Amino acid sequence: MPEAVLLAAVLAAVYGGFATLAMSQDRHWHALGGGRHCPRRARIVLRLAGYGLLFVALVLSLVRDGPAFGSLLWATAVGAGALAVVATLSWRARWLRPARSLVQHIG
DSSP states (O other): OHHHHHHHHHHHHHHHHHHHHHHTSHHHHHHTTOOSSOOHHHHHHHHHHHHHHHHHHHHHHHHHHHHHHHHHHHHHHHHHHHHHHHHHHHHOGGGGHHHHHHHHTTO
8 A cells, every 4th residue: 555655756746746747847837827938036936846756766767666666666657757748738727727827926
């Protein structure tokens, strides 16, 4: 059971990391209902959060399966998470609007 929880946490952290990195780009910020440009302060916070979540996913995968398989798990999760964010932004971008509204007041 703890392995399943850690796997879900790895996947959620990867998805959240790529989603915040995508939101830091002007094109996606505007598509999610923000202004024409992502504010500089919000961009910095989003990118730090995105890279931080990807690092958390790496640590969780290493804790779950050790360095040998954990790194492979992380690399696979990164690919799947990136694909999931691309699919979300392509077909259901409005699903990410609540996350954008959390950081909109930063800028």
